[in-house]
Amino acid sequence: xxxxxxxxxxxxxxxxxxxxxxxxxxxxxxxxxxTSQQSAGGxxxxxxxxxxxxxxxxxxxxxxxxxxxxxxxxxPLISKxxxxxxxxxxxxxxxxxxxxxxxxxxxxxxxxxxxxxxCKIETPWLVELQNQYGSQGLQVVGVEMGDDGKDxxxxxxxxxxVNYPVLIGKEAVxxxxxGVPALPETFFIGRDGKIVDKIIGLxxxxxxxxxxxxxxxxxxxxxxxxxxxxRENGPAQK
Numbered sequence: 001x002x003x004x005x006x007x008x009x010x011x012x013x014x015x016x017x018x019x020x021x022x023x024x025x026x027x028x029x030x031x032x033x034x035t036s037q038q039s040a041g042g043x044x045x046x047x048x049x050x051x052x053x054x055x056x057x058x059x060x061x062x063x064x065x066x067x068x069x070x071x072x073x074x075x076p077l078i079s080k081x082x083x084x085x086x087x088x089x090x091x092x093x094x095x096x097x098x099x100x101x102x103x104x105x106x107x108x109x110x111x112x113x114x115x116x117x118x119c120k121i122e123t124p125w126l127v128e129l130q131n132q133y134g135s136q137g138l139q140v141v142g143v144e145m146g147d148d149g150k151d152x153x154x155x156x157x158x159x160x161x162v163n164y165p166v167l168i169g170k171e172a173v174x175x176x177x178x179g180v181p182a183l184p185e186t187f188f189i190g191r192d193g194k195i196v197d198k199i200i201g202l203x204x205x206x207x208x209x210x211x212x213x214x215x216x217x218x219x220x221x222x223x224x225x226x227x228x229x230x231r232e233n234g235p236a237q238k
Contacts, residue, residue, distance in 0.1 A: 078177055078178040078187075078195065078198070079195070080195055080196060080197060080198070081194055081195065081196075082194065082195050083193055083194055083195075084099060084107070084109070084187065084189045084193055084194065084195050085099075085173075085176040085177060086098060086099050086100045087099055087172075087173045087176065089143065089167035089168060089169065089170065089173065090167065090168050091165050091166065091167050091168075092150065092153060092154055092157070092166050092167075092168070097141075097165055097167060099141075099189075100193075102139050102141070103191075103193055103220070103221075104137075104191055104220040105137050105138065105139045105191060106133075106136075106137050106138050106139070106188070106189065106190060106191055106212065106215035106216045106218065107138075107139050107140075107141060107187075107188075107189040107215070108126065108129065108138065108139070108140045108141070108186060108187075108188055108189075108208075108211075108212060108215070109141050109143065109177075109186065109187040109188075109189060110122075110126060110140065110141065110142050110143065110184060110185075110186045111143050111145050111169065111174065111177070111180050111183060111184060111185045111186070112142055112143070112144060112145065112146075112183055112184045113144060113145055113146025113148065113183050114144065114146055114148045114152055114153060114156040115146055115148070116146065116183045116184060118183070118184055118201065118202035119183060119184045120160075121202060122184055122202055122208075123160045123162065124160065124161075125205040125208060126140050126142070126162075126164065126208075127160065127161055127162060127163055127164075128205075129205075129208065129209060129212055130163050130164045131163065133212055133216065136216055137191065137216060138212060138215070138216060139164065139165075140164035140165075141164060141165050141166075141167065142157075142162065142164060142165070142166040142167065143166075143167050143168075143169040143173065143174075144166060144167070144168055144169050145169040145174055145180060145183065146183075150168070153166065153168070181200070182200050182201055184201070184202065185198070185199070185200050185201075186198060186199045186208070186211075188211040188212065188214060188215040189215060190214075190215050190217075190218030191215070191216075191218045191219060191220040191221075192218050192219060192220060192221035193221060194218070196211070196214045196215050196218060197211040197214055197215070199211065
């Protein structure tokens with residue numbers, strides 16, 4: 001009789017892969033690879049190994065993320081139509097950039113990391129969307145949340161041909177956007193500074209593009225002071 005493998009007390013529970021959507025139970029990992037993904041004859045399926053690696057990376061990120069949040073209150077709830085929290089972060093070129101600097105543009109705010117497999121799939125799409133919709137007012141902004149060194153981030157962006165600003169993330173910024181429970185996570189911000197949509201995990205390019213169009217379709221908000229000035233003085237003279 002083959003002895004059963006016991007799951008140690010305190011072991012993690014069911015795990016859902018943010019990239020592929022597959023759900024695994026603790027017993028699935030008894031042999032080091034999900035039993036449901038093993039091929040006939042006990043041979044390991046290469047795809048299963050990739051899936052396990054993605055799950056492990058997600059668990060690592062979640063563990064580090066939660067340890068940083070220990071002692072802190074719950075992250076704020078960020079929903080559609082909420083004003084996007086402003087922030088100021090340092091870009092790779094050393095200059096500081098604030099979200100409020102982009103008011104009037106539609107912003108695709110992408111939280112990512114160099115080690116994130118789904119992020120590597122998604123990044124070329126973001127490059128293409130910036131090329132396609134930049135002239136219409138879209139600005140893609142990447143916030144690297146993986147605690148990687150500047151050299152690693154620069155190499156990634158160069159290899160991927162990134163054509164949009166990449167900022168070095170801070171945990172406080174992630175917390176302001178609800179804690180960023182998984183990577184990639186993308187917020188779509190309208191010209192008025194309000195969130196119109198968000199996507200957690202890897203989705204198809206078409207779905208991302210649809211959300212970009214929603215952000216572009218919004219109108220820029222005008223301050224009361226600017227409106228009052230226009231009423232009193234008329235259009236500014238060149």
